[in-house]
Amino acid sequence: MANDRDPHWACLKGCFEQHPERIARSTSRYRFAKGQLEELLRLLDGRCMVCLSCHAMIVDTATRTAERKQRGVLCLWCKDRVAGYEGSYGDGRPLASMCRCKTGDAVEWGERISAATAQYLNRTALLQIHRENADRMAALIADVSTRGADPHQVWGGAPVADLPQLPVREVAPEPAYREVEPLARPRCSNECREHPEHVYFACFQEPTELRDSDVDGIAVRHYVGWTRQHPPIQRVGQHGATCRESLVGIIPGTTADEESVKAKESCPKCGKPLEYRPRKMRPGKS
Numbered sequence: 001m002a003n004d005r006d007p008h009w010a011c012l013k014g015c016f017e018q019h020p021e022r023i024a025r026s027t028s029r030y031r032f033a034k035g036q037l038e039e040l041l042r043l044l045d046g047r048c049m050v051c052l053s054c055h056a057m058i059v060d061t062a063t064r065t066a067e068r069k070q071r072g073v074l075c076l077w078c079k080d081r082v083a084g085y086e087g088s089y090g091d092g093r094p095l096a097s098m099c100r101c102k103t104g105d106a107v108e109w110g111e112r113i114s115a116a117t118a119q120y121l122n123r124t125a126l127l128q129i130h131r132e133n134a135d136r137m138a139a140l141i142a143d144v145s146t147r148g149a150d151p152h153q154v155w156g157g158a159p160v161a162d163l164p165q166l167p168v169r170e171v172a173p174e175p176a177y178r179e180v181e182p183l184a185r186p187r188c189s190n191e192c193r194e195h196p197e198h199v200y201f202a203c204f205q206e207p208t209e210l211r212d213s214d215v216d217g218i219a220v221r222h223y224v225g226w227t228r229q230h231p232p233i234q235r236v237g238q239h240g241a242t243c244r245e246s247l248v249g250i251i252p253g254t255t256a257d258e259e260s261v262k263a264k265e266s267c268p269k270c271g272k273p274l275e276y277r278p279r280k281m282r283p284g285k286s
């Protein structure tokens with residue numbers, strides 16, 4: 001997919017080749033040994049390790065890890081593709097197929113960009129046994145110099161059927177707790193990270209005003225909230241220390257569960273209705 005015009009036509013904000021000073025900056029930022037990044041870029045002819053057509057613009061690091069574990073070098077479109085595949089923009093999204101180097105007549109583009117992404121993730125996964133980026137980089141350089149930039153010939157005409165496949169992303173199973181009435185569910189710990197969302201409820205000794213609630217400025221005897229924050233106790237604390245101290249329980253649940261708890265359930269602690277909102281603030285009343 002060579003382009004006869006400006007070789008940097010796709011590079012927008014710039015690539016390593018256009019901005020050699022970025023090589024030095026990345027080298028110190030990721031603690032590569034001197035000359036490693038230059039060597040990798042030389043082996044790749046300055047190209048992105050996925051599409052092999054756009055110029056490499058950034059050092060890619062594994063997402064969802066605290067440290068900056070370097071993988072390879074990518075263009076911005078392929079970086080976005082990899083991040084999307086790994087769930088950075090939510091689960092269940094189709095693999096982004098956009099690339100600056102994609103031309104209108106690209107044959108089997110979708111299959112090949114997907115296979116190239118798989119090839120990239122497979123080969124860089126092998127680097128993760130090394131602890132330091134300089135060691136990862138040395139292993140990557142050795143791999144690219146022996147097997148080449150495109151070992152499976154994704155862009156070299158190998159039949160699509162022979163290309164690496166991206167593993168199907170795991171979609172979180174429908175939680176079993178849905179079958180059970182909210183207050184009959186097992187309570188979660190304050191620190192629970194097992195469930196994606198939680199409903200929590202508090203029972204106060206006397207009418208209490210909460211911060212950051214749906215009844216700001218009104219003193220209430222109970223409070224029921226929903227959160228996606230982890231740990232859930234963090235969200236509870238945002239209403240104030242009293243809410244934390246008066247917490248009765250945290251359960252796994254959705255916003256629909258939150259609403260049904262507010263509207264229908266009684267407080268397991270004092271037995272009074274959990275509905276704390278003034279009548280005019282309840283859904284369906286106006």
Ligand SMILES: [Zn+2]
Binds near residue numbers: 007015
């Ligand atoms: Zn460029």
Ligand SMILES: [Zn+2]
Binds near residue numbers: 052076078
């Ligand atoms: Zn790319």
Ligand SMILES: [Zn+2]
Binds near residue numbers: 051101102
């Ligand atoms: Zn590209």
Ligand SMILES: [Zn+2]
Binds near residue numbers: 251
């Ligand atoms: Zn939980």
Ligand SMILES: [Zn+2]
Binds near residue numbers: 203222270271272
């Ligand atoms: Zn109560």
